[in-house]
Amino acid sequence: MKHYSAFAVAREALRYHTGWERAWRSPEPKKRYDVIIVGAGGHGLATAYYLGKNYGIQNVAVIEKGWLGGGNTGRNTTIIRSNYLQDPSAAIYEKARSLYEDLSQDLNYNVMFSPRGVMMLAQTQHEIRGYQRTAHANALQGVKTEWITPERVKQLVPIINLDGPRYPVLGALWQERGGTARHDAVAWGYARACSAMGMDIIQQCEVKGIRSDNGRVVGVDTTKGAIDCDKLGIVVAGHSGQLAEMAGFRLPLEAIALQALVSEPIKPCMDVVVMANTVHGYMSQSDKGEMVIGGGTDGFNNFTQRGSFHHIEETVRALVETFPMISRLKMLRQWGGIVDMTGDRSPILSKTPLQGCFINGGWGTGGFKAIPGSGWGMAQLMATGHSPLTEAFSLDRFKEGRFIDESVAAGVAH
Secondary structure, eight states: OOOOOOOHHHHHHHHTTTTTTTTTSSSOSSSSSEEEOOOOOOOHHHHHHHHHHHHOOOOOOOOSOOOTTOGHHHHHHEEEEOOOOOOOHHHHHHHHHHHTHHHHHHHHHOOOOOOOOOOOOOOOOHHHHHHHHHHHHHHHHHHEEEEEEEHHHHHHOOTOSSSSSSOOOEEEEEEOOEOOHHHHHHHHHHHHHHHHTOOOESSOEEEEEEEEEEOOOOOOEETTTTEEEEEEEEGGGGGHHHHHHHHEEEEEEOOEEEEEEOOOOOOOOSSSEEEETTTTTEEETTSSSEEEEEEEEEEOOOOSSSOOOHHHHHHHHHHHOOOGGGGGOOEEEEEEEEEEOOSSSSOEEESSSSSTEEEEEOOOGGGGGGHHHHHHHHHHHHHHHHTTTTGGSSSHHHTOOOOOOOOOHHSOOO
């Protein structure tokens, strides 16, 4: 009997849906599109989908140098939350979280959204003050979160050790409607919906140059030939700087690897997501029983998509103190993703100095949770020239000093 990988099974399942194969069998590009999106990850595919759904712009190509969802979309730890401090951040992340609630129905594809709840542990007095401040800000923003006591933490997560040798658990910021989703399914669902609208998803198609005329974008040069367009969206995460350079401008970004790992599968023991920023670790249990573990970013700029032993040791050592029962687990696999970090740890969704060219990047360690909201706002910006969701995240803020400081909420642990 022949055995197939999970990826092969999912791919073949998609191909049974007549008309959806275009999401996997890349067509040859047409000579001209109204819009080209560079990057077939979650943010790029969501942008294309909402361009078609909300604005009727369907002559769209999504081009990808690798394969669909093969970048950070398939390399994250799937956490979804919106408990950010600053108003613009809370708005776009809450828009994304609310869209995730009904995304399976909207796309007619099960993205396995699980609103199991997310808690962010406070393990120092400074964190107590910070999270209580965030809880008050969230109340004003209409984002439902609450500050909970150590006793409530223990009730929600029985396997936790409240009295760690270095950092005891002093409470937590709790968002009951946060959770997780299946990261690959989010990309596949958006891709299938885009394909149904007649959009082209062109894989193995690397951008080698961006063409302009009189300060306006006119097309891209790729490994599959030249393609003309009226508008161009750059949505390539850790490689945003390289594409921006092709377009003739620079971005205030740096690329850093963010690592994660999963354990061997075990019986259900934890049905919420726990984040511990002080010790740089976070953990949840997947539907297959694996403990999904992540930590902080590497301490140096790099483009690697591998893990490293020293980082695993740092992350697991911290989590073993908080969850002693995981000390005997074996690691199943590890990986890395290339995150694009701005100075204020907030994203860039903006017009650029090249007319007709738009940029969506700088999501750092929190990109997956924002995919639907990011795509919604980016599509509105590209279609109409303005979006309330993206206005505060323009490139101009770095010249004008309008920083959206989310270093506490986003700079370390998702």
